Amino acid sequence: MGSASGRVIAITGGARGIGAAIAQRCHAAGAVVAIGDRDARAAARTAEMLGGRSRGYHLDVTDDGSFAEFLAIVERELGPIDVLVNNAGVMWVGPFDAEPAKASAAMVSVNLLGVIRGVRLAAPAMRARGGGQIITIASAASKVAPPGEATYAATKHGVLGYLTAVREELRGSGVIISAILPGVVDTELAVGTATGAAKLLTPDDVAAAVVRVINRPKFVTTLPRYVGPLVAAAGLLPQRLRDGVLRRMVPDQVAAVTGSAARRGYESDRFSD
Template sequence: MAGNRTSGSVIAITGGARGIGAAIAHRCHALGATVAIGDRDDAAATGTADALGDRAHGYRLDVTDEKSFTAFLAAVEKDLGPIDVLVNNAGVMWVGPFDEEPESAAAAMVAVNLLGVIRGVRLAAPAMRARGRGQIVTIASAASLIAPPGESTYAATKHGVLGYLTGVREELRGSGVTISAILPGVVDTELAAGTATGAATLLSPDDVAAAVVAIIDRPRFLLTLPKYVGPLTAAARLLPQRLRDAVLRRMVPDQVAAVDGSTARDAYEADHLR
């Protein structure tokens, strides 16, 4: 892959039927990639692929199930060839006070956001290492670096993802396999319905898709969106605790307050977390 590294690549995307995943599929496909769209809603995955046309294929994928993920990767390789890039995009989020969070919601976030990423890396990376090339891009979150009130368990899963990727990246050093993570703020999707953005601008799914293409074209480990979030959080960590708290409270949204009394998230959470 030279020049536009996306062109000619086989790119597999988890949670690819809607939102950020669909935007990634659209942008990569437009740049000449062959895209495999995996989603637990296989009809939606097929529909998104059909709308793109040639070089787009939809598959059923449940990232919480080992057999499903193994079958997805095998089917993509059989149908399309070796996977150049796996995009770990699937994610779910419950928002509200920590002591009102249903245990089922916490379990779902750990299963999808953390164990789903671990499973994807563990299943996809060995074949890439054997070929001496490949990239795994994970859509993590700015919550990998901060923890907004109301998103405590979600942030815990994203902190876990960043820790896991940091260790695996070192294990794969020199293998030809690149580990990358994109850490966006709040994105305008159903996952973020009813939440606040804090000091940052609301991102679009295509903003994240553009970041995926950028990190494929110029591989690196971390990319925050907006870009200033990374340096700002790093600088805040150097401050005394009281000053750090003051800075972060101005920067990070209070999602408990944002969703208090709101029904904006009811449909999403009923569909994804119960």
């Protein structure tokens, strides 16, 4: 696709955290940015902060009608969408048998079905135009499964599997499928969790990777970069040795969040009745 400059880039969950950092990076690269978020006021504030032709819109990625309306209004007001960034996500952390049903449903609905919905609704128009890119902020949990993140990891494994299949279906169409797999990022979603052997990432680390992938497309990008080769190498080991390596690399999030008031605050805001 080349440079992000002049392209219309739509970002889900773009009002705060990683999404806002992506919006800022894309805007700085000369893109026209559309920010979608359930908090429409926050989306508008972030767009106003960026200035230029940036716009903020309401978007609920769990609803077909809301997503379709978001894509339609962005195209109407800003032009055809060149890049869709699937960024919206939620995470509950703790023992698998203590996870509330509402949290399980929310993670599947936002993290997995939200991505599926975005691809299903955005890709056909891109294919008809002969080009476009869909970038999904997945997770290192697409490749590994930390204790305490069972359902979250399941959704991210599902995302990578889905994108792998769709990428083959779109081969030769001009539509590029990309996935960014970061480790733990310093955001509200990860508050109270541990990083394991990898360093704590910033939202801007992820945003910089998004711009790199727009400029030089590739399918999977892991952050930090060494995580991908390490996980691949561990996969070649016998199970007993693999388990030992991964236990040294991957944090035990059950232990990390035990007693964390900050974690409870994040989850009560999103998963309480």
